[in-house]
Amino acid sequence: MNTSLKIAMAQISPVWLDKIATLKKIENSIKEASNNNCELIVFGEALLPGYPFWLALTGGAEWNTEVNKALHAHYVSNSICIEKGDLDAVCQLAKNNEIAVYLGVIERPLDRGGHSIYASLVYINEKGEIKSSHRKLQPTYDERLTWAPGDGNGLQVHSLKAFTIGGLNCWENWMPLPRTALYGQGENLHIAVWPGSDHNTKDITRFIARESRSFVVSVSSLMTKHDFPKDTPHLDKILKNAPDTLANGGSCIAGPDGEWVVEPVLHKEGLIIQTIDFSRVLEERQNFDPVGHYSRPDVTKLTVNTERQTTVEIK
Numbered sequence: 001m002n003t004s005l006k007i008a009m010a011q012i013s014p015v016w017l018d019k020i021a022t023l024k025k026i027e028n029s030i031k032e033a034s035n036n037n038c039e040l041i042v043f044g045e046a047l048l049p050g051y052p053f054w055l056a057l058t059g060g061a062e063w064n065t066e067v068n069k070a071l072h073a074h075y076v077s078n079s080i081c082i083e084k085g086d087l088d089a090v091c092q093l094a095k096n097n098e099i100a101v102y103l104g105v106i107e108r109p110l111d112r113g114g115h116s117i118y119a120s121l122v123y124i125n126e127k128g129e130i131k132s133s134h135r136k137l138q139p140t141y142d143e144r145l146t147w148a149p150g151d152g153n154g155l156q157v158h159s160l161k162a163f164t165i166g167g168l169n170c171w172e173n174w175m176p177l178p179r180t181a182l183y184g185q186g187e188n189l190h191i192a193v194w195p196g197s198d199h200n201t202k203d204i205t206r207f208i209a210r211e212s213r214s215f216v217v218s219v220s221s222l223m224t225k226h227d228f229p230k231d232t233p234h235l236d237k238i239l240k241n242a243p244d245t246l247a248n249g250g251s252c253i254a255g256p257d258g259e260w261v262v263e264p265v266l267h268k269e270g271l272i273i274q275t276i277d278f279s280r281v282l283e284e285r286q287n288f289d290p291v292g293h294y295s296r297p298d299v300t301k302l303t304v305n306t307e308r309q310t311t312v313e314i315k
Helices: 019-035 066-077 088-097 141-145 170-174 176-183 198-212 235-241 279-285
Strands: 004-011 040-043 100-107 118-124 130-135 158-160 163-169 189-194 215-220 222-224 245-254 260-266 270-277
Touching: 004 019, 004 215, 004 245, 019 040, 019 088, 019 270, 040 189, 040 215, 088 100, 088 118, 100 163, 100 189, 118 163, 130 163, 163 170, 163 176, 170 176, 170 189, 170 198, 176 198, 189 198, 198 215, 198 245, 198 260, 245 270, 260 270, 270 279
Parallel strands: 004 040, 040 100, 163 189, 189 215
Antiparallel strands: 004 270, 100 118, 118 130, 158 163, 215 245, 222 245, 245 260
């Protein structure tokens, strides 16, 4: 078996809260990755259609205000409904180009009524099939004002060539039990997606790699003060408090020994391409395997509920 895998990290900015325009950027990135013979492309957390930066800039915790309600409604209107085919074009591109995709989206799922939104990490295989949509288990701090908490259904791994891949959203990567849930299913290529900035990626990427003895691919987006579209509701209030740079990237790859394969890349938009070799995983598992020979399931064991949660069950 060919043990190499060519990966593209798509460190791009969204066309903020514009679903159609951001999808076009995503599709162009997939085409570019395919032209470079990449076999997997990864996009940042909530890239489609963007991270809710307004919450920290406009008094997002204020109750029942016109600003917060208007921006939330705009966000929901530009979110992704998988059941309605919003990702069909991305799936077709993946199939046509035989490239797998990990994509951070704001999901508006019909199985939860179609009005609440979730930060989801969607995996599309090289055949163009959506194999999982992992809804972020616990939104972080002000994210809870707009994102709903997810469930364990997306804690799944997938085969891609010699690798077994899985992924988590942003600060979920700090949660030891979800990480263990993926390790226990054989994960050896961990995908960590972030809204942006090296303060998130520079430490934990190497830590997870060393803990799991896996490759870890951290992918972040970019966002500057100039990336807010002119038609954004209450744009003047957002820009009043916005710094020049809201997300500086920081996409990177660590190897199974915890050392850098690609150090964090800052302020650079585009694809970051790297080939990794599965044999490195087996080399590093020789002395440590967190769910294999260096574990004690007779003493500590994790139980995972992977049921998709829903309020109504129609029989």
